[in-house]
Amino acid sequence: MSTFEFMDTLGQEDLARYLTPPIKQTDAARFGLPADDEITDDQVLADPVRAARDAYLAGEWQPGADLLAGIGTDWDRRGTAVSVLSKVAADDDTALKAWRTARPDDPDAAIVHADSLTNVAWQIRTAQRASNVSREQFAGFQRVLEQADEACQIAAELAPDDPTPWGKRCSIAMGRQYSRDDFREIWAGVMARDPLNVAAHSRAMQYWCAKWFGSHELMWEFAEEGAAKHPKLAWLPLAAAFEMWASDVKNPWQDKRVEQALDTLLPWLDGEGRDAPEARDSRAFAARALVELKRGEEAIEQFRRLGAHADGFVWSYNAFGSVHEFRKIRSRACRLAR
Structure with a gap:
């Protein structure tokens, strides 16, 4: 067995125990930062979303239904709430089944159901490299993704103005290996309903990466086009640089488009976007780029x-x-700040 084959057999905790390189310790308190041992990868959620998630975990669907009804057409917040509830439903669909039984034509229940199927599909496939995924797993993955796509289309019919089902289909399209033309058709469905939808731009960004169905050029074109729409999408060029870095491209962060994006993004994070649902991801990209x-x-x-x-x-x-990577980059920031 090779080293890489052995690594594929390990869970994240085993990898961390055996392979995690040491991080040079910094005096985080000096900069007003939490100590290294306090860092967690737990998702930060707004209180109403957390309460609905906890109720969902307990098998109660009404708080989740009330949450989505109250969010209304705040599409970015709606997408976040749907994702949180659907992750719970992928592991335990007790609350979702009760919700759909009580309200069979509820578009909110329909989109949570569709997104939960997408999560189930990826659970079947696992995060392993393709070479370590069995034929049966791939077959199950595709079968459930097809069901998820059909469920998204039903959700879209129940709520014609909602971009969320169309945004979720962008992710499904990657797994089902949709052609560029087919993907553009789905993307047009998102844009017709919410041209600034953050979650959909995030998924589409991945589609246009070279590692999926695009190229570096198409990825950058998409990132620049999105960033020009609104400051809340200015993180896209930072994500493009990050993908270039992950592809071992030399010095992608020094691209002038990165600094231009920061010039737009940072003031937005300090002002209007301070508490936006996408702010944490945007801040994380900004922190990495600044380092x-x-x-x-x-x-x-x-x-x-x-x-x-x-x-x-x-x-x-x-x-x-994630905790190790966060601490590593934060440590570099502290050393630079000294």
């Missing part, structure tokens, strides 16, 4: 706002876990 650009003091300010939670997407590309 790479050796702007330590500014990075520290973003880490102060992030607190002890390593729940951003940018920390997840690490075999040793």
Whole structure:
């Protein structure tokens, strides 16, 4: 067995125990930051969303239904709430079944059901490399993804103005290996309902990456187009640089488009976007970019706002876990700030 084959047999905790490299300790308290041992990858949730999730875990659907009804057409917050509830339903659908029985034509229950099927599909496939996924797992993955796609289309029919089912289909399209033309058709469905939908832009960004069905050029084109729409999408060029870094491209963070994006994103995070549902992911991308650009003091300010939670997407590309990556980059920020 090779080293890489052995690594594939290990869970995240085993990897961390056996392989995690040491991180140079920094005096986090000096910068007003939580101690290293306080860092967690638990997701930060608004109180109403957390309460609905906890009720859902206990088998009670009404708080979740009330939450989505109350959010209304705040599409970014709606997408976040749907994702939280659907993750619970993928593991235990007790509350969801009761909800759908009580309200069979409820569009909110329909989209939570559709998204939960997407989560179940990825559970079947697992996060292993394709070479370690069995034929049966792939077959189950595709079968459940097809069901999820059909469920999303039903949810879209029940709520014609809601971009959420269309945004969820962007993720399904990646798993089902939709062609670029087919993906663009789904994307048009999102744009017709919410041209600034953050979650949909995040999923589409992944589709246009070279590792999926795009290229570096198409990814950057998409990122620049999105960032020009609104400051809340200015994180897209930072995500593009991050994907280039993950593809071993040399010095992607020094691209002038990264600094231009920061010039737009940072003021928005300090003002209108301070408490936006997408702010934490945007801050995480900003913190990473600022460290790479050796702007330590500014990075520290973003880490102060992030607190002890390593729940951003940018920390997840690490075999040793999000907490380790967060601490590593934060440590670099502290050294730069000194």
